[in-house]
Amino acid sequence: xxxxxxxxxxxxxxxxxxxxxxxxxxxxxxxxxxxxxxxxxxxxxxxxxxxxxxxxxxxxxxxxxxxxxxxxxxxxxxxxxxxxxxxxxxxxxxxxxxxxxxxxxxxxxxxxxxxxxxxxxxxxxxxxxxxxxxxxxxxxxxxxxxxxxxxxxxxxxxxxxxxxxxxxxxxxxxxxxxxxxxxxxxxxxxxxxxxxxxxxxxxxxxxxxxxxxxxxxxxxxxxxxxxxxxxxxxxxxxxxxxxxxxxxxxxxxxxxxxxxxxxxxxxxxxxxxxxxxxxxxxxxxxxxxxxxxxxxxxxxxxxxxxxxxxxxxxxxxxxxxxxxxxxxxxxxxxxxxxxxx
Numbered sequence: 001x002x003x004x005x006x007x008x009x010x011x012x013x014x015x016x017x018x019x020x021x022x023x024x025x026x027x028x029x030x031x032x033x034x035x036x037x038x039x040x041x042x043x044x045x046x047x048x049x050x051x052x053x054x055x056x057x058x059x060x061x062x063x064x065x066x067x068x069x070x071x072x073x074x075x076x077x078x079x080x081x082x083x084x085x086x087x088x089x090x091x092x093x094x095x096x097x098x099x100x101x102x103x104x105x106x107x108x109x110x111x112x113x114x115x116x117x118x119x120x121x122x123x124x125x126x127x128x129x130x131x132x133x134x135x136x137x138x139x140x141x142x143x144x145x146x147x148x149x150x151x152x153x154x155x156x157x158x159x160x161x162x163x164x165x166x167x168x169x170x171x172x173x174x175x176x177x178x179x180x181x182x183x184x185x186x187x188x189x190x191x192x193x194x195x196x197x198x199x200x201x202x203x204x205x206x207x208x209x210x211x212x213x214x215x216x217x218x219x220x221x222x223x224x225x226x227x228x229x230x231x232x233x234x235x236x237x238x239x240x241x242x243x244x245x246x247x248x249x250x251x252x253x254x255x256x257x258x259x260x261x262x263x264x265x266x267x268x269x270x271x272x273x274x275x276x277x278x279x280x281x282x283x284x285x286x287x288x289x290x291x292x293x294x295x296x297x298x299x300x301x302x303x304x305x306x307x308x309x310x311x312x313x314x315x316x317x318x319x320x321x322x323x324x325x326x327x328x329x330x331x332x333x334x335x336x337x338x339x340x341x
Contacts, residue, residue, distance in 0.1 A: 005128040006035045009102050013042050013076075020097035021076045024086050027104045030078055032121040039076065046076045049089060056090075110134065112144035118181035123152045145187045153180055157191035166198060167217070174210040182208075229295060230314055240295045241305055245312035245332075249339045264309060266302055311335060 009029065013021075021044070023030065030036060030046070039046065045063075049055050055077075063075050077093060079086055086099055104116050107124070108131055119127065130151030139147060149155040153173075160166050173180065180188075185207055192203050206213040234243035235250060248260050277289065296305045297315055303325050304315050311318060311331035321327040 003129075003132075005107055005124050006032070006038065008107060009035060010038055010042075012100055013039050013044055015042065019074055020093065021074070022086050022089060022093060022097045022099045023076055023078050024099070024101040024103075025078050025080050027102075027117060028080055029102050029104070029121065029124075030080075032124070044074045044076050046078060048078045048080060050080075052090075059093075107131075110136075110138045111147065112139060112141045115141055115144040115148060115181075115183060118183050119148065119152070120179055122179075126152050142187070145184050149184050149188065153178060153184070155188065157188050160192065161195070161197075163197055163201075166192065166201075170206060170213050171217075174213050177210075237292050238294055240308075240314075241297060242308040242312060242314050244294070244309050245335050249336075252339075262309075264306060266306065307331065 030039075036046065047055070047058060047063075059075075059077075077089070077097070079089060081088065086094065086101075105113050107128065108116050111131070116127070127148060130147070134147075146157075149157065155169065160169060172178075189203055189207060192198055192201075192207075202212065202216060206216050230240055230242075232239040234246045238244050238247045244262065248262065252258055252260060277291065280289065297308050303321065303323055307318060307321065307325065307328055308315055310328045312335040313331075315322065318327065318331070
């Protein structure tokens with residue numbers, strides 16, 4: 001079997017062999033851009049048969065006259081009717097042209113046609129690659145749905161056991177704007193609805209609608225942050241900015257006599273830091289670099305986040321200086337005085 005599903009069709013267009021080719025394309029396979037471009041590169045013009053009058057005008061004026069004048073032009077007439085028969089085409093075309101038929105059942109005979117026909121042509125290549133390795137019996141609707149979910153979209157419903165598993169799946173889907181057919185989502189939804197860990201989730205809405213999902217995520221995210229995040233341990237690595245001094249104090253306790261410095265650069269974007277990091281690496285400096293990310297306090301204003309960093313406490317403990325930075329030095333010295341310096 002060919003490595004690319006398009007090869008199944010392109011082998012019929014290796015070179016111009018007959019000036020008129022009639023193609024039944026009930027599944028719209030010839031709408032795929034790469035396939036269309038490859039056929040055109042091989043010297044064929046494509047003309048869809050949709051409106052009989054418009055087609056007759058284009059056919060007679062653009063091609064029939066050239067053929068009567070012995071000018072070489074190779075035309076492919078495409079019938080995209082759900083009826084695979086070409087007999088609805090005009091009789092004079094049927095008499096003079098070769099006929100071809102391309103459909104999904106020819107490409108994937110062991111998969112359920114109602115399932116595969118719901119896929120966008122953009123997903124046929126990963127399906128084709130997986131199907132080449134399949135040696136089992138013909139699959140029904142459910143087995144075909146599971147096969148497509150796994151090999152095209154990377155989803156195995158039975159492995160989605162925790163809320164984190166589901167959130168990871170939904171984030172990936174909506175960020176990448178995946179178009180998952182409804183027939184597949186219905187099977188996935190039934191599996192998720194049986195999971196008690198997801199009780200209260202608007203599963204149908206967050207599965208199909210990106211806006212609803214991100215609104216749901218924002219709501220849950222807020223509840224997860226100002227309740228658990230700031231109470232996470234600061235070892236082995238700090239989680240939030242106010243834990244940095246505690247982390248440094250613990251490091252100093254483990255390494256008596258160590259000299260430490262905290263450098264805070266306001267307004268340094270992450271992509272800018274990556275440039276600096278790469279330059280340092282190229283210069284072959286003797287130090288070792290270990291990078292990690294932390295959460296800032298919201299709002300991420302300098303008097304809030306930077307003061308929390310230097311004070312070693314959350315903003316709720318310095319409400320009187322939320323709008324100023326003149327207490328930073330005092331709070332920094334107080335923290336280290338409390339730790340023996």
